[in-house]
Amino acid sequence: MRDGGGQRVLVRELLDRYGRTYAEECGIRLRNTPQPLYQLLVLADLLSTRIRASVAVAAARALFDAGMGTPRRMLDATWQQRVDALGEGGYRRYDESTATRLGDGAALLLDTYGGDLRRMREAADGEARALSRALQEMPGVGPTGAAIFLREVQGVWTEFAPLLDPKAVQGAERLGLPRDGAKLAGLIEEGEAAAFASALVRAALDRRIAEEVREAAAG
Template structure:
């Protein structure tokens, strides 16, 4: 019979194992447009705003045609503000609209619009990836961690990436706060899925209680 920690991880992944990229409708691949689309919700999620609003806003920006750095940078600022508002991202809309345009311009100028070039420059070093991501306007440490947490699905050198927020979820579920041990408990579950599920437990007490109930004593 599986031990308590393994049962908790199985229950967590079964009930809440979906990435934020999936919620945003992103079919993540190691190609320029999906990687850029992932950078946008990482930016949005780094503000003090509910994850559901950030995900809805990422969808709204995509539906407005702002789905690559060229279009984002070339859009009228008000167009970006309007899309943010449709997603419910109103508290920070003016500042974020500017940052999104500036970040898209930076990606185009610095990396030719292709985040794979950033990856190549970092040479597989996660601390350097984190540093380079924070060069984007509006992307601080939290945003960089969010991007790395999700991109480990297609950039395996970043795995297992359980950032501070994911480890808060592990603590709430009384799981090991060690990325390698938690990943081992998850077996064949993708680290990105485990990380996202742990974050959901960190930010929503009801998720943690549901998982503990499912796992049993």
Template sequence: MSDGKRDEEVMRELLRRYGQTYAAEAHIVLRDTPQPLYRTLVLAHLLSARIRASVAVATSRALYEAGLRDPGRMTEATWQQRVDALGRGGYRRYDERTATQLGEGGQLLIDRWGGDLRRMRERADGDADVLRQLVRELPGIGPVGADIFLREVQDVWPEFGPFVDAKALQGAERLGLPRDTSALVRLAGDATHAEMASALVRAALDEDVVADCLNRAGAAA
């Protein structure tokens, strides 16, 4: 099997089995509207900590179920209510600090952006570096969290895509795929940029994902 054919098979298996975005896994129907964008930002915050992605996703759902779905409700909740919701999701190691950061971040979004991340998008004007910098002004969101947010929202904010961050490129390397965004996009075919990037991240985070895709691609040869 040629290298090109091999790469196509690996990417096909990766996307078929692991091409779900983390927002979708958290039951966020991502649209260019304030609430799902905010929930995706909070998810990026949670995912950026040194904790299992499955716990971050479960915690995102727990915050939603607790009614903490937008900056206003997040800031109106007491610190203890935020701690309790984080705990129900399993996010206990960082719950107290994260509860404080979510409250402060919600207030900053209200004060500076009217609680609407689309205003941040307008300010960035298509420049991913500017958007990354603006997102990082929120408490608790560093370079990793900013990259996760851009990775997840690029399908609804297409001017920032294709966005393939360092973690996604690490996944490509582990799978033996090119570390070139344009080449990866070509291999992904009809998959969205966010689906492709998320699938590659899953490969970076889990050796079993890599082994599964390589084995299935080999069997399909």
């Protein structure tokens, strides 16, 4: 375990190199408005399956480029149009089942929340567990998908920050950082929680990233 100064140097290296959320990578300009929040939900759904993160990001971007960036447009698209967009993004292993649940999820979101995830946020009343449970009512969104959404949305829904899901904590452990969320939060500045969590996840998913950051911090 590094001392506090060494940990802060390592965290700076991590953020400088990999402090980019998956929403940013996908081209989602995340704001507290219905369209980007819905796009984040779609991305979280795709990221939660057993497929490379880069493929999930590409598939989400392909869906949005094909005009399916709102729940209404997702629902109005045909099943085949969804399949084709997912395939264009390289998301072929689960394309048919995913196309179905994206349509079902859009319908449920429209029926229950008028297509606006801010209403789900209001119903959760600032309680992360309540919001996680509500997210998991969406077709195909399990605990992992809900955790990804919360991890990314904390940049705009700041009542949930700092939030580090188990995958982010795994990345912290690989980097030799504390596993305790409060201690990790003390190593970053205000507003960096979402980027920090995403960077930790990248370290968890790729051992080479952790090694690169640790070597840079040591040098």
